[in-house]
Structure formats: C-alpha cells, structure tokens
Amino acid sequence: MSPVRTGVTTMQDVTGQVEEKTAEPDTGSTAGTVQSLQRGLQILDMVVQAREPLRLADIARDLEMDRASAFRLLQTLERNSLVAKDPVRKNYTVGGRLLQWASTIGQDVNLVATARPYLEQLVNRTNESGHFGVMSKDKALLLDYIGSRGTIVVQNRVGVFEPLHCTALGKALLAYQPAARREALIGAMRFERHTDSTIVDRAALERTIDKVRAEAVAYDEGEYNGVLYCVAAPVIGRDGDAIGAIGVSMVRPIAVGSPAHIAHVAAEVRAAARAMTAALGGDEVARSVFDGGVPARPQHEEADSPGRKGPGRTRKN
Numbered sequence: 001m002s003p004v005r006t007g008v009t010t011m012q013d014v015t016g017q018v019e020e021k022t023a024e025p026d027t028g029s030t031a032g033t034v035q036s037l038q039r040g041l042q043i044l045d046m047v048v049q050a051r052e053p054l055r056l057a058d059i060a061r062d063l064e065m066d067r068a069s070a071f072r073l074l075q076t077l078e079r080n081s082l083v084a085k086d087p088v089r090k091n092y093t094v095g096g097r098l099l100q101w102a103s104t105i106g107q108d109v110n111l112v113a114t115a116r117p118y119l120e121q122l123v124n125r126t127n128e129s130g131h132f133g134v135m136s137k138d139k140a141l142l143l144d145y146i147g148s149r150g151t152i153v154v155q156n157r158v159g160v161f162e163p164l165h166c167t168a169l170g171k172a173l174l175a176y177q178p179a180a181r182r183e184a185l186i187g188a189m190r191f192e193r194h195t196d197s198t199i200v201d202r203a204a205l206e207r208t209i210d211k212v213r214a215e216a217v218a219y220d221e222g223e224y225n226g227v228l229y230c231v232a233a234p235v236i237g238r239d240g241d242a243i244g245a246i247g248v249s250m251v252r253p254i255a256v257g258s259p260a261h262i263a264h265v266a267a268e269v270r271a272a273a274r275a276m277t278a279a280l281g282g283d284e285v286a287r288s289v290f291d292g293g294v295p296a297r298p299q300h301e302e303a304d305s306p307g308r309k310g311p312g313r314t315r316k317n
Contacts, residue, residue: 036073039065039069039073040073040076040077042063043059043063043070043073043077043083044077044098046063047083047094048094053089053091054092054093055090055092056070056071056074056090056092059092074092077095078092078095080095080097081095081096081097081098082095082097082098083095084096108134108143111134112132112144114276114279114280115143115276116132116144118246118272119131119132119144119146119246119272120146122248122268122272123146123148123149125268126148127148127149127150128148128150128250129145129148129153129154129155129156129248129249130145130146130148130246130248130249131144131146131156131246131247131249132244132245132246132247133162133173133244133245134173134243134244134245135173135174136161138185138188138189139163139164140161140162140163140167140170140173141160141161141162142156142157142158142159142160142162142169143159143244145158152251152254154249154250154251163194163224165189165198165199165205166194166199166220166223166224167220167230167232168218168219168245169220169232169245169247170218171209171212171218171219171220172212172217172218172232172233172234172242172245172247173234173242173244173245174186174209175209175213175218175242176213176241176242176289177242178241186205186206187202189202189205194225195223195224195226196226197221197222197223197226198223198224199223214292216233216270216273216274216289216292217231217232217233217266217269217273218231218232218233218245219266220232221256222252226252227251227252227253228249228250228251228252229250229251229252229255229256229262230247230248230249230250231250231265231266232245232246232248232269233247233272233273233274234273234277234289235273235276235277235280236281237280237281237285238280238282238285240281240285240289243280243281244276245273246269246272246273246276248265248269250262274289277289277290
C-alpha cells in the first residue's frame with residue numbers, strides 16, 4: 001500500500017514497492033508518442049476549448065491536417081462519445097461521455113474539499129496519517145491524504161486504487177453499498193491474497209462486513225500490507241449509502257503494541273465519519289448509522305464540525 005517514512009528516510013514496505021521516477025519535463029518533442037493519439041487529443045482539446053461548434057474544415061486547417069485524417073480521428077472520438085456530431089450542420093461539439101467525466105470529477109473534487117477539514121482534524125487528534133477515498137467501480141480510490149507530524153509517517157499516494165476485501169477503506173465502502181450492489185461486488189471478487197492475514201473467502205468477508213455494519217468502523221490488520229494497520233469508517237449520504245470513507249494508517253508493529261491507542265484511533269475515525277455524515281447526509285442518517293452498539297468512543301460525542309468552536313477543538317494527543 002504505502003511506504004513508511006521515518007524522519008527523512010524512506011523505508012520500502014514488504015511488498016517491494018519502489019519510488020516512482022520523477023517524470024521528465026515536457027520538451028515539446030513528440031518522440032516516443034503515438035502520433036495518431038497525439039493528433040486525436042489535439043482535436044479533442046480544440047473542441048473543448050471552442051466557444052461554438054467546429055466544422056471539419058476548421059479543425060483540419062487549424063491543426064494543419066488533411067481532411068481525411070481529421071475525419072477518421074473525429075469518427076473515433078464520436079464512436080467513443082467524446083465528441084458529438086450535429087447530423088444536420090455537420091459540426092462537432094463536446095460529447096456525452098466527456099460531460100459525464102467532467103461531472104464525476106467535479107463531484108469528487110467537491111467531496112475532497114468538503115472532507116479536507118475533517119481529515120485535518122482527524123490527523124491532529126490521532127497523530128496518524130489520514131486518508132479519504134470513494135468507491136470506483138470495484139475498487140476503493142484514494143482521493144486525499146495527509147501525513148502525520150510524527151517521526152514515523154505512513155505515506156499514501158492520491159489516485160491509488162485498493163481492493164475492497166482486504167483494506168479498511170474498501171470494507172467501509174463495501175459495507176454501505178446498496179444490498180444488491182454489495183452482493184454483486186462480493187460475488188465477483190477474486191479474493192487475491194496479499195499477506196498471510198488477507199481474507200480469501202466469501203463467508204469470512206461477509207462476517208466481517210456484518211461486523212462493519214454493526215460498528216460503523218472497519219479494520220485492516222496487515223491484510224493488504226503486512227506492515228500497516230488501518231482503520232476507516234464510512235461517510236453516508238442522504239440515501240443511506242456510502243459516498244466515501246475516511247480513515248488512518250498506522251505502523252502495525254507499533255499499533256498492535258498499544259490496544260488503547262487503536263481504540264482511541266477507531267473512536268476518532270468514527271467520530272470524524274459521523275460528523276461528515278451529519279453534514280452531508282443529515283443528522284437522522286448519522287444517528288441511524290453511528291449511534292448503535294459501538295466500540296470505545298472518544299471523550300467528545302463526535303468530532304467537532306470544522307470551523308465550529310468547542311472545548312474539544314484544540315485537543316492534542
């Protein structure tokens with residue numbers, strides 16, 4: 001999942017991850033690129049930026065292409081719904097799929113902006129690295145991350161996909177999907193083993209998901225990465241389904257030596273998820289999900305809504 005950083009030194013985890021090389025700066029050269037893809041992207045960018053529909057002749061002229069090549073590329077973009085062709089005027093505008101992508105990205109960006117203050121508060125209260133993610137098809141997608149201020153920091157990379165069956169984030173998201181979708185996701189799982197602790201069968205996962213739904217908190221006790229211990233809780237929307245999940249990652253050998261700290265972290269994670277749920281899904285939804293039988297809670301009933309002043313807001317750990 002993520003390397004662990006101690007001070008200024010980075011230690012790679014047991015999965016053998018290596019640092020990704022920094023991308024070379026763009027020099028403007030097309031060497032090593034697929035020219036047709038490059039041209040297609042230029043056309044798409046031109047259509048997106050245009051203030052009015054574009055004609056084939058305009059595109060071919062401005063990009064210094066022959067009309068036949070431009071037409072073939074436009075056909076490919078049209079078949080993939082990235083551009084739309086007016087059957088009467090024969091000009092091109094932005095396609096439905098591109099609009100759908102933009103809408104999805106916009107929703108995620110707004111959700112990340114909303115989650116950020118809760119995530120900052122969670123990191124401050126636990127002194128552990130925090131993360132926020134959403135469901136993306138059959139994976140959990142990490143959208144935001146804040147490292148702890150401690151000497152040992154679990155590092156995450158935004159944009160990483162994680163499996164649902166063996167990560168805290170994934171279990172929290174899976175547990176609060178609509179029942180039919182949850183069943184379909186579990187039924188299609190391959191249950192790939194990542195460590196000796198990974199859940200590798202349906203019955204065990206279903207028992208775990210039942211427990212997550214009962215307690216509104218999920219754990220990954222070295223199931224995806226043997227050196228990490230993670231805790232996450234769902235953020236629930238007005239329809240009662242998960243729209244995201246918030247959590248923390250800890251160094252497992254240190255975490256398991258302090259059950260009291262794990263309980264404290266779990267309570268804080270739940271409190272952050274409850275506060276965010278109340279803000280996005282409403283108080284009634286938050287009460288129905290989080291106010292049943294629960295593990296140890298923090299001294300305050302729930303995390304303060306960011307920006308609200310209260311006696312627990314400056315609490316330090």
